[in-house]
Amino acid sequence: MNYYEPLAYVVPQEEEGFVLRTILQKRLHVSRKLLSRIKLTEQGITVNGVRKYIDVKVMAGDLVEIRMEQEQSDDIMPQDLPLDIIFEDDHLLIVNKPAGMIVHPTHGHYVGTIANAVVFHWQRMEGRFRFRPIHRLDQETSGVLAIAKNPYVHQQVSEQMQAGAVDKEYAALVYGVIEQDAGTVNEPIDRDPLQPHIRIVTPDGYPSVTHYRVLRRFPGATLAGLRLETGRTHQIRVHMQHLGHPLVGDKMYKGEAAEAGELAGLTMERQALHAARLAFTHPGLNRAVEFTAGLPEDMQQCLNLLEQKERIYNDGQGV
Template sequence: MTAETRYYDPIVYVVPPEDDGMLLKTVLHRRLGMSRKLLSRLKLTEQGITVNGERRYTTVKLAAGDVVEVRMEAEESDDILPQDLPLDILYEDEHLLVVNKEAGMIVHPTHGHYVGTIANAVVHYWRERGETHRFRPVHRLDQETSGVLCIAKNPYAHQQISEQMQAGTVTKLYCAVVHGVVAADGGTVDGPIDRDPEQPHVRIVTPNGYPAVTHYEVLERYERHTLVQLRLETGRTHQIRVHMKHIGHPLVGDKMYGPPGGAELPPPFPRQALHAAKLGFEHPAAKRRLEIEAPLPADMRELVRTVRDIEPVQG
């Protein structure tokens, strides 16, 4: 005897008059934005796609007032060990979970780091609430970067936000403290990024790399450091850290891309001073804009206070 299949709550679309006579597959593509890969998967599911409560071929013509429902099978991350770890939840509904990641936590278990990750904490949180989801982060943050992290609860939500990221319509704002006084009030770093051939775990700006664009704005200048806001146009690995080093202003506390010999503040900052402050995107189901913010964490607030105390604010 097999266990009963569990489904997420359906995505519902009531056919408006202007879609009268439209094919079901066209509505699913154009109105709900479902990928061909997801639709192929849903067709194999017993209750995947229904019209007025009945399974129909996607080539059927719809009439105004028809109720289209899409149901996805509930999934679990069986390979992730649930752990009772603190989570700072910024936003949650049936499609998304957005958390404020603390510095030092890895997002997903990797070789040598099977516990103590955001994934372990999220899987435990869902199980305690009786929810069944596969852990699907729609983007990543470096271990030592804090801030907004979005996790999709189903394949449709993941697909929708991933497509927005590829289209460049997702807003990703960061705050950082960097070495040196940034002269311009703002600017753009347009520098392709790829692996360093001599150190594969390190990224460098190179003409033959993958396109990478970072916009920056000065928030406050000090005698030897600058507080900046950064907006990512692309999302390459270590992009902000690589780009700021490239223009001569590496992040405070960045052990991989920081200045030779450290040149750190007294006392030294234990991580790269980088915080994902804001994430903006269109909600995958509600189709409304979401802007989710995470306040500057205590360690970076203290860093800014320390810099202000020992270095005069510049004009």
């Protein structure tokens, strides 16, 4: 049986006499579900190299190690597809997802996904990992995507997300000029009862909070930075539409501002939304890490067009 590199912890003097279960759950932060899995594997939990039951007491200086069996995604077909890798180590793979690409195979989309490309990449590198995206991005949203290489890392970063300890920032180009330099949209979101695939702001919805700040204003449009406190489906798109500033190119969540912008020639083939930055505590390194991805070509081209229009506008005003 093959294992990933073990996670290790040396018991300090002040923790002598602690029960091994406490060390695993309180110091290594192993969830009960994952602990149950590890206990079933040979050499899954050891103290000084010897397999132990989790109800034994440990001594100062003991080396506690947990080992997880190597896995791979046998149900995902590997495909040699372009993969923009931002960062990779033994614990994590961070990629810059292009717009138009689905993260995980679904019914009717078994190939051409990020998962297919990642599995091929790992096989070529002779690595045995199961595809575990820590979060998802909509098909038409580009940017930073984090993928865990083992269940422990997936659990750790997922819990950081649930606790609001992961800093995610998006860049969005929206119709209309946002007057406030920064603000917060705190409006509940739920499915539209008449169109279940669409989300709407409704008093009976789930709590949803989006923070925004203006990065740059143009005549008729704004480049905004957005941070999420919650992770509802289509949250940014729904909240910006509610604010009166729908995303450029968003065909599902539109409004009068979008129609006016399209008539003026401001449009894209997809919603102008990009996951620009992701920051969290790396479970394997136990330190803060940050990953960024620059604006994709289609959004940059749109900004270039707006800059040209801005110069023409300013010239016409005699600026």
